[in-house]
Amino acid sequence: MPAVEEAPRAPGRPRSLRVDEAIISATLDLLAEGTSVEVLSIESIASRAGVGKATIYRRWPGKDALLHDALATLKSPGPELAGESVRDDLIALLGQVGPSTQDPRLPQILPCLLPHMSRSKEHYRAYQDIIEPRRNRVREVLRRGVANGELRADLDVELTMTVLIGPILVQRVLRWHPDLDADKMPAQVVDLLMAGMGPAQS
Amino acid sequence: MPAVEEAPRAPGRPRSLRVDEAIISATLDLLAEGTSVEVLSIESIASRAGVGKATIYRRWPGKDALLHDALATLKSPGPELAGESVRDDLIALLGQVGPSTQDPRLPQILPCLLPHMSRSKEHYRAYQDIIEPRRNRVREVLRRGVANGELRADLDVELTMTVLIGPILVQRVLRWHPDLDADKMPAQVVDLLMAGMGPAQS
Incomplete structure (x- = not known):
C-alpha cells in the first residue's frame, strides 16, 4: 500500500x-x-x-x-484538412506521422515502447487506441478518393494507408535511410503511390 | 583493466x-x-x-x-533470386524484411536499438552497415527494372525502396496495423506500387 x-x-x-x-x-x-x-x-x-x-x-x-x-500526450490532434484534393489532404496528414516533433525525446521513446505494448493484448489495445484516431483520418480521405474517382475503385484502403504511413514512420523514428528527408517524404510518397512504379501508361 | x-x-x-x-x-x-x-x-x-x-x-x-x-547475427544473408521478373524478385526480397524470424526475441530488441544506434554518428554508421547489404539487393532489382522497362524510367529508386520496405518493417516489428498479415504484405505492397493508387488508366 x-x-x-x-x-x-x-x-x-x-x-x-x-x-x-x-x-x-x-x-x-x-x-x-x-x-x-x-x-x-x-x-x-x-x-x-x-x-x-x-x-x-x-x-x-x-x-x-x-x-x-x-x-x-505525445500525439497531436492533427492538421486541419482543406478537403479539396485527396492528394493534398494525404500529404497534410502524412506530415504528422510519427511522434509529434515538439518533444525531441520521442524518437527515442516510442520505438522501444511499441514492441513492449504489443506483448500483451491489453497493452496492444491501448497502443492501438492511441494511433487509431489518426489512422481514421487517413482512411476517410482514401475512402473519399475511392468514392469520387480520384483513386482507383478497387483500392485496398487498409493496405494503402499502411504503405503511405510506414515509410515515413521508419524514416522519422528510425532514420532508416541515410539520405531521405522525412519532411519531404509525404509529398514524395503520395506522388509515387498515385503514379505507381510500373511503366508509364501511354 | x-x-x-x-x-x-x-x-x-x-x-x-x-x-x-x-x-x-x-x-x-x-x-x-x-x-x-x-x-x-x-x-x-x-x-x-x-x-x-x-x-x-x-x-x-x-x-x-x-x-x-x-x-x-540477426540478419540472414537473404534469399536467392530467380532474376526473371522484377515483381517476383522484389517479393522475395521483401519477404526477408525485418529481423530474421528465427529468433523470437528480435522484434523486442531491434526497435529499441535502432534509435539508440542513431544517437551517435559512429553507431548510426554501424547500424547502416548492417542493413546496407540488404538495401543494395533491393536497389539492384529496382535498377534492373528501370533499365529493362519493367519499371518507369523516371523512378526514384531510393524513395521506392523505402516505400516498399517501410510498411513491412512497421508491420513486422511494431505490428502497426491490427489486421494486416506481414507475411502476405510483400506481394500486396509490390502489386500496389506497380499499379499505383491513382484511377485505372483506360
Whole structure:
C-alpha cells in the first residue's frame, strides 16, 4: 500500500493539472533516458516528479495506465484538412506521422515502447487506441478518393494507408535511410503511390 | 583493466566459436529481457555468458563493437533470386524484411536499438552497415527494372525502396496495423506500387 501524504481529495476539488503534467513528464524523462518499461516503477516516477507514490496512485491505478496516458500526450490532434484534393489532404496528414516533433525525446521513446505494448493484448489495445484516431483520418480521405474517382475503385484502403504511413514512420523514428528527408517524404510518397512504379501508361 | 583468466592466445589457435556465440547470445538475451543499451554492461554480459570479462575484451574492444556484431547475427544473408521478373524478385526480397524470424526475441530488441544506434554518428554508421547489404539487393532489382522497362524510367529508386520496405518493417516489428498479415504484405505492397493508387488508366 502506498503511503498517503496528501489530504484526501474533497468532492469537487479540481484535479491539479500541474501535478499530472509533472508525473507524465517524469515518466517520459525516465523512458527517454533509457529506463526500460520493465524497470520503470511508480517509485522512480514519483521520485523524479517530486511527489509521493500515493499522489500517483490517486490518479492512475498503476504503471500501465500511466504509461498509456503519457504516450497519449505525445500525439497531436492533427492538421486541419482543406478537403479539396485527396492528394493534398494525404500529404497534410502524412506530415504528422510519427511522434509529434515538439518533444525531441520521442524518437527515442516510442520505438522501444511499441514492441513492449504489443506483448500483451491489453497493452496492444491501448497502443492501438492511441494511433487509431489518426489512422481514421487517413482512411476517410482514401475512402473519399475511392468514392469520387480520384483513386482507383478497387483500392485496398487498409493496405494503402499502411504503405503511405510506414515509410515515413521508419524514416522519422528510425532514420532508416541515410539520405531521405522525412519532411519531404509525404509529398514524395503520395506522388509515387498515385503514379505507381510500373511503366508509364501511354 | 579486466582480469585475465585464460591463457594468452597462442598463434594460430582457432578462435572459440562456441564462446563467441555464448557471449552474443547473452547480449541478445539481456536486451530481449528489457535491459536498455545504456544499462547493458560487459560485466552483465560476462556473467550471463558464464565467462570472465577478459574473455570478452579479448574478442571485442568494448560494448559497442560487441553490440554491432550481435546485431549483425540477426540478419540472414537473404534469399536467392530467380532474376526473371522484377515483381517476383522484389517479393522475395521483401519477404526477408525485418529481423530474421528465427529468433523470437528480435522484434523486442531491434526497435529499441535502432534509435539508440542513431544517437551517435559512429553507431548510426554501424547500424547502416548492417542493413546496407540488404538495401543494395533491393536497389539492384529496382535498377534492373528501370533499365529493362519493367519499371518507369523516371523512378526514384531510393524513395521506392523505402516505400516498399517501410510498411513491412512497421508491420513486422511494431505490428502497426491490427489486421494486416506481414507475411502476405510483400506481394500486396509490390502489386500496389506497380499499379499505383491513382484511377485505372483506360
